[in-house]
Amino acid sequence: MKSRPLMLWSLLVLLHGASIAQLLDPHKLLEAEPTDTWPTYNGDYSGRRFSPLAQIRTSNVSGLALTWMYRVKVAAPMRGVTNPEIKSTPLMVKGILYFTIPDHVFAVDARTGRELWHYDWVDQGGHLVGNRGVGMYGDWLYFMAPDGWFISLEARTGKERWRKKVADEKMQYFTTMAPMVVGHHVLIGVGGDAIDVPGFLEARDPQTGELQWRWNTEPRKGEPGSETWPNDAAMEHGGGMTWLPGTYDKDLNLLYWGTGNPNPVTAGQGREGSNLWTCAIVALNPDTGKLVWYFQASPHDTHDWDNVETPVLFDATIDGKPRKLLAQAARNGYFFVLDRTNGKNIISKPFVPLNWSKGVDASGQPIPDKAKEPTVDGSYLTINWGGGTNWMPPSFNPQTGLFYVNATRGYSIVYLTDASDEPEGYGGFGQPLWSQHVLEAIDFRTGNVKWSHVYTTADGTQGGNSGPGVLTTASNLLFTGDYNGNLIAFNATNGDILWHFPALHSLSNGPETYILDGQQYLVAGAGDTLYVFSLVQRRP
């Protein structure tokens, strides 16, 4: 089991290592916690967004000051959305930042903020709801255009190498994911839920873009799992999108991915059953795309609660035994801890109040309450309509043992608008009533919230679509943002606020940190602007 990925890596290095020095040394992607580079969406394969850097500390963080800002200059408003918003986590490789907004890729000098190149795509459709960034392999970048195009660029110039059509925007697929490089595979997922299309995850060749394998988020006729659908038509149109990057364990050689909600989205009466493998965490073999195990977070979801939130990987000792774990704060309001070798559940506990489930079954999977599915006259939920959290990256700090997530508490009513036997599309909608954003620090051993911070705001009800991500560091710092435009540093142990910076917009991506020329930097995307911070005085 262990030899195979290592063999692949050796081959990779042989193929590419001999040529001129590459921008991204493939081994960087296997380093547990890289500090001089940010080579992939989550910074490393674990999804922890924890940095061992400690130059910026609780004692000096108040001296953190703006080094430069870079504002994207594109036509605004963008179609169907408002102004451009940086939701991508930039890659930082050899002093250059690579980041995206829908239809655009930018390369910027990490020392100065000067633009090196800008790739501009003209879309023919697809949602401009967001773009999570690029993937990198050697000297090549990978980007998803919103209308189903998978594009490779030369990292040095921004010149297009090739493009592959991977999804049909006319079928309402849209593509926003940051491609994820694992070994000799580039993994790409899709979004789309306006028309009932099936979800999938693909591995493509880094050099040519050709398909290596495709894993479908629904079984095919007669396959295991097909018994969780009432008929073939429902299964073939069952949704289950794969729009956020997953995580990877190189020792187990397993890829972990969250799958989206089933379709029709809020009208579940035409798809009775648990609807595998939607709203699940799955473990796949990255070389074959074969399913190894699954854990379904929301069997038969009817609330649009994609389960794509980052499956975060870490090891810990439980009852005296070393365990390989996976934790997720799910959009359905549950915090899960699983054994990532086999998917067996350890913790399932709500991190926000909720009434859609009647508890969990013997396998730790929540049991949906049929009475809380959307109804024609309105079904009352004691959870925010958008869910307990969303795509915004959480963080796990192994030193505090806490899992940090920007959560939302709230209340809503959900309506069914297509009450026919075989509904199509969404088939309903939710009415938000009251909600409140709160940063939560969850003890992974118990699922209990150890501390939380309710973001103070003028409104009893808080708006905001883009969620702020979280970063933690070895110096007991937590970086995130509120919904009022403030970037904030917290003490990760107790939630005390140590620093803040009023930006022009609220934090819209996951913050990151790295060391460059001996100096630790903090990078945050807020609205159309990238902000880079460092300590005013260098360390003596």
Place this chain on the structure above:
Amino acid sequence: MNISTRSGLAAVFVLAIAGALGLAQSDESSENSSASAQAQKQDGQRALRTREFLGLGRQPDHQLASKGEKIFGPTCGFCHGADGRGGTGPDLLRSALVLDDDKGELIGPVVQNGRPSRGMPAFSALTEEQVRAIAEFLHMQVELAANRGTYRVQNILTGNAQAGEAYFKGQGKCYTCHSVTGDLAHIASKLSPLDLQAVELYPEARSYDFGGTHPPRQVTVILADGKKFTGSLKHLDDFYVSLEDEQGQYHSIAITKGVKAVVEDRLVFHRKMLDHYSDKQIHDLTAYLVTLK
């Protein structure tokens, strides 16, 4: 902040409801247009916005689509269902050919030539205009399923008005602050049942069409030395509070140690109640409130 007296609560609840009404009208220029015409206009805007966001292309022509519906039913409905969602023949709303079509250029040839290999006969007698109308009908059907901005709530008045009245006057304690002849008089002629059902639970519920502007709140800021500022709240976060006082003077104050910002909270009781509603109570209450014409 806590307002301790009952009369204080009653006063602010009236304000809150009035605020919700103001919200529902603020975005429209014609004050005297009827609530239903306004609602229609808002619905249309929502549909357009959603269509643009989804990248669904051009908006289907209602007139042409309804012409098409009359032809589609008897001609195609036998196999594809009267709504195009499939029968013995395929579901056309999920058809790549239909979704790729713009104005009948792809659908037309299939209708006129048929697909003999798949058992679909040719409908060569149909004129180009008729085929174009059929195509438009299908695009409209796609619009109604795929564009969630077009969704309309159906009958939500399933509750028992009498039980709702009893809840209003009893367990729900609505009467403590509200009066059906005072602040709530004629509320049903001002709000749709859907909006009523939202604001009865939380008066500042953000509707689909309005971004959550609220009536101004009063704030009192108490400095460490006991000095006080009172006025209309402009901004509040973890770090700063700003307000405009009675003289129109703007103040921005850092929330440092010892500084307290106390915001008037008119909806504290509504928030407490959010943990206590059942679906039946909600529907009964709505059924009662809609009688307040």
